[in-house]
Amino acid sequence: MNMSFLDKWRKRLHVEHPVPLADSVRADPGSVVELLSECELLRAQADSAGVELDDSAGSLEALDQLQPVWRDDPEVVPWLGNDAGLYLGTVLVRTVHGAVWEVRSDGQPVVRLASGREIDVVATGHAWADVGAPELSQVYAEVAES
Template sequence: MSFPFMDRWRSRRDDAEARAERYPGGVGDPETLAELLGECALLRGRAADMGLELDDAPDSLSALDQLPPRWRDDPQEAAELGHDAGLYLGSVIVASVAGASWQLLRDGRPFVRLASGRELDVAAVGRDWATQGAPSLWQVYSEADEG
């Protein structure tokens, strides 16, 4: 016996399961994921305190690289700010590099996948930038933009 409504339900359920596999942790679509990851409140606040407005454009990465690293005096703040810097870097890459997209690992850690298939652990890049000053955010963006 066939129930047409069951076929429609199964189709929606299968689609939801496929999205959940791609975006674990309850984030159902790429736009929502990008919005959540692009908040970076600590970084945006620190940048604003230093007179820099972050507009999600590639040039803002170079401006961030020029800020005096006052946060390095506090290891906890450096780690948190670095995480935000990595997410901001990822947001700029996803918004401006063709074919780039956010992906989540099973444990919920975000990374950026480029059209070439290359994966960037932007959170780790951001933490290195905040604690050591290298690599520069602009450099990582430039390399991602080249493919």
């Protein structure tokens, strides 16, 4: 089936020379931090439950208290887990001295601490969305005191 509007849409999305995320982090870390902190699905879930995500450790505690209604929708869980991990990373980068976003060679965003320790926040977010453990606030507390 030929749908010309799809061809035009695909051409618009085509990028001749995509810039790897790792290069973007080095070139403009502020805009990458903003991109990684969007977490639209998580923010919508939190907002519908009356939880404000203000990039603080307290907001992680509030997320841990949410009823996991998203687990009823297997299509939402991976997206929400990704957002939860990126939000955890955002809170770490904004509140823990020396914590920065870094992108692995495989494209996975992680948080690197001043000590050199690497936190795979996305994997943590997926575990939280899937089973509720580890709690996001618990991970934050462990990382913040190290």
